[in-house]
Amino acid sequence: MNFLQRLKKSTAVLRAIQRQEINFITSRKQVDNNFICSIINRTFTRSNVIKEEYSIPLALRNKKAKSTSHTYNYFVDIRQVKVEGGFGGDGIISFMQLFSNEKAGPSGGDGGNGGHVIFEVSADVKDLRQLKSVHKAKNGQRGMGDNCYGKSAEHLIIKVPVGTIIRDIDGKIIADLDEEGMKFIAARGGAGGHGNPYFKSETNQTPLICESGAEGEKNQYLLEIKSMAHIGLIGLPNAGKSTLLRAISRARPKVASYPFTTLRPHVGIVQYDDYEQVAVADLPGLIQDSHKNKGLGVQFLKHAERCKALLFIIDMSSEEPWNHFDILKYEISQFNPKLIERQMIIIANKMDLPSAQENLKLFEEKINLPIISISAKFGTNVTSLLRDLRILYDDLCKQEEKQ
Secondary structure, eight states: OOHHHHHHHHHHHHHHHHHHHHHHHHTSSOOOHHHHHHHHHHHHTOHHHHHHHSSSOOBOOOOSOOOOSOOOOOOOOEEEEEEEOOOOOOOOOOEEOOSSOSOOEEOOOOOOOOOOEEEEEOTTOOSSTTOOSEEEOOOOOOOBTTTBOOOOOOOEEEEEOTTEEEEOTTOOEEEEEOSTTOEEEEEOOOOOOOOGGGGOOSSOSSOOOOOOOOOOOEEEEEEEESOOEEEEEEESTTSSHHHHHHHHSSOOOOOOSSSOOOOSOEEEEEEBTTSOEEEEEEOOOOOTTGGGTOTTHHHHHHHHHTEEEEEEEEETTSSSHHHHHHHHHHHHHHHOTTGGGSOEEEEEEOTTSTTHHHHHHHHHHHOOSOEEEOBTTTTBTHHHHHHHHHHHHHHHHHHHHHO
């Protein structure tokens, strides 16, 4: 971007800011000249102040009321599917009889080819929810007389999101679909069978033989999404992860007072005033010895692998909450040591309860890391959290650009 383009862009931003402040002026009952001059000077001559104030975009709050009905939509980031290619159509035995020649020769048509099963990457699909357990392509049409070939079946195209990894049953990676429009043939359809004209020879002018259509391939795959969300919420059961996701987005995960309310991940979108969207995932709660597959621990920990950054949600109303943080760090490090190296934010939740303030002081003494104290239920300090989320998201984007 050259100097003139940068100048036009900065001028447009400054004028937009001035229009907003002038609208604020007109809403005041009494306006003095000094107040107007100070705004004009700050808008056009002190642009460095504006850069500091408006460097971090603000999160947009949802004004529209959420639905009160329960939602059953959840994010599916892994699914095992069985795919079957279509059968080829059979060739037939037929002989042509003309008005002038009753023995015009064999005229059996070939069968059509069976359809393939193809995975195609599409930006319109976000998860693997639409995949069924079994996908079967259509069969080819059988041949007909008078040398009429059967129609080949159309291919079954299954849309998958960007960043889908395809593994076989043994866990070996077969394909990494990381660009829109990429295709992977999961199961090939069978070839159509030949009719009796194919077997005609000098010694056999009237073959009484034809060929059946070939069977389609049958394969099983394990599909995984490489990246589920920008930020994942990690915590013990009943730490308030679902309540926090409801507070910062329009997602509606189930909220209840008993543990393991969330059994499948939910993804919410946080929108900012610069039209940027940050995906936040509510992951199922972890327990002690999750890395040993206690309960559904390993399955839950795999969800955390697909998040670029982690938010540790700690319940400040519980006894010795610093032990909860140690349990979460230990389980993640035992499952995958690289997870603990990712960027993280520690959130002290449920600060509206009586014992939370005292536990927070002890927690800060034992954990020498930055902590954000909030109350997801009442929305206390959520705005500051959304600001830090955007800073974390911008850092992730910068790291991706460098790579």
